[in-house]
Amino acid sequence: MPPTMKDKILDAAExxxxxxxxxAMSFRDLASDVGIKSASVHYHFPTKPDLGEALVDRYTSQFKEHLEQIDTASLKTALDSYVALYSQALVLDETICLCAIMGAEAIGLPKNVNQKTKAFFKMNRMWLLDLFQRNGVQNPEDTSCLIVAALEGGMIVASSSDDRAMFDQIAKAAIRSIVTI
Amino acid sequence: MPPTMKDKILDAAExxxxxxxxxAMSFRDLASDVGIKSASVHYHFPTKPDLGEALVDRYTSQFKEHLEQIDTASLKTALDSYVALYSQALVLDETICLCAIMGAEAIGLPKNVNQKTKAFFKMNRMWLLDLFQRNGVQNPEDTSCLIVAALEGGMIVASSSDDRAMFDQIAKAAIRSIVTI
DNA sequence: GCATGGCTATCTACCAGTTGATAGGCTTTC
DNA sequence: GAAAGCCTATCAACTGGTAGATAGCCATGC
Incomplete structure (x- = not known):
């Protein structure tokens, strides 16, 4: 089935x-992106916080689906697949993680959006924590935080330095700090 | 001597x-913060890009001054001092690194501002690279990128998770990956 | 001593454009 | 006929930015 207007709006917003x-995003921007009027965007998402919440929600559940498809039999290949999820966003879409920027803007954002961003990070940390615990990685709690932080920060530093390869460099170094080759 | 109006504006902007x-910041916000009218803010900084450039410039040179005061005799204590620079911003000022957020917003920002943000990250990487090379750390290039990314990302994740202690956890894990205790 | 003139820093008043949001009307589909 | 989905038209508030006036300061020159 073709994408609904609601999804097309969320795509543009993302x-x-x-x-x-x-x-920096406005209802009129989105409207012209999808070919309707801004009043019609309000029909689908009454207020901007509503839109923000739906946006992070969808992003998180899509990310979760990808996580569930990762083969976690080997620590090394699981981490490589995990990193690839981030790397794709940076290289293919030429953008950074949605929650990196919404996390950075946090103080100026509606509270309901902040809660969803927080949940995204927690989901990531929990997935890594489980992976690390099952593979006997030392200090699994600290390390899972470190990996999330390094990848989120890596996207920002690499994209603002206009050096996509730097992300891979960072990811490689991060993985090496866990899995001794 | 008392701070000039220009500095007071930059303080408020920061x-x-x-x-x-x-x-999300407007000239009128700044004006009311420092007790003048928005037209007078334009007197000091003609356009918003002008203000952005001056802001990142000042931030970078202040950060550089702090870096130069760090005693680099010991790798461990040097890294601890470096981390403390970031940690202070997060805990005392209850905000994240200026360049973390301006790096995240990069695509929507004026080019001159992006260049300054890029320069901030480069300065950090170079300082760490020098430290690592002089101390025989393995893969100094990759590792210096990783540390910057982990700390910048750590601020975002920790602040948006409303968990300041998480930053210390991340920093600790990052340092441990370099300096084996 | 003091008038002249330029400079700095602020003001009031305004502009055109944008923002999120609402009210009410018009189709199409079930 | 009613619900869904979109429209036009409009709103008050806010945006970055400009024009022109005003007040105080400080040097120059008579």
């Missing part, structure tokens, strides 16, 4: 937010 | 940007 931030 | 982002 692209814009990941590029320039939540506060 | 606080607001680090809280909610560059695009």
């Amino acid at each position: 692209k814009r937010v990941r590029g320039a931030g939540f506060s | 606080k607001r940007v680090r809280g909610a982002g560059f695009s």
Whole structure:
């Protein structure tokens, strides 16, 4: 089935937010992106916080689906697949993680959006924690936080340095600190 | 001597940007913060890109001054001092690194501002690279990128998770991956 | 001593454009 | 006929930015 208008709006919003931030995105931008009027966007998402919440929600559940498809039999290949999820966003879409930017803007954002961003990070940490515990990685709690932070920060540093290869460099170093080759 | 109006404006701008982002900050906000009218803010900084550039410039040179005061005799204590620089911003000022948020917003920001943000990250990487090379750390290039990314990302994850202690956890794990205790 | 003139820093008043949001009307589909 | 999905038209508030006036300061020159 073809994508619903609701999804098309969320697609446009995701692209814009990941590029320039939540506060830099307007209903009129989205409207012209999908070919309707701004009043019609309000029909689908009454307020901007509503839109933000739906956006992070969808992003998180899509990310979760990808996580569930990762083969966790080997620590090394599981981590490689995990990193690839982030890397794709940076290289293919030429944008950073939605929650990296919404996390950075946090203080100026509606509270309901902040809660969803927080949940995204927690989900990531929990997935890694489980992986690390099952593989006997030392200090699994600290390490899972470190990996999430390194990848989120890596996207920001690499994209703002206009050096996509730097992300891979960072990811490689992060993995090496866990899995001794 | 008392701070000039220019500095007071930059102080207010820094606080607001680090809280909610560059695009969420307006000339009128700053004006009311420092007790003048928005037209007078334009007198000191003609356009918003001008203000952004001056802001990141000042931030970078202040950070550089702090870096130069760090005693680099011991790798461990040097890294601890470096981390403390970031940690202070997060705990005392209750905000994240200026360049973390301006790096995240990058695509929607004026080019001159992006260049300055890029320069901030480069300065950090170079300082760490020198430290690592002089101390025989393996893969010094990759590792210096990783540390910057982990700390910048750590601020975002920790602040948006409303868990300041998480930053210390991340920093600790990052240092441990270099300096085996 | 003091008028002249330029400079700095602020003001009031305004502009055109954008923002999130609402009210009410028009189709199409079930 | 009613619900869904979109429209036009409009709103008040806010945006970055400009024009022109005003007040105080400080040097120059008579």
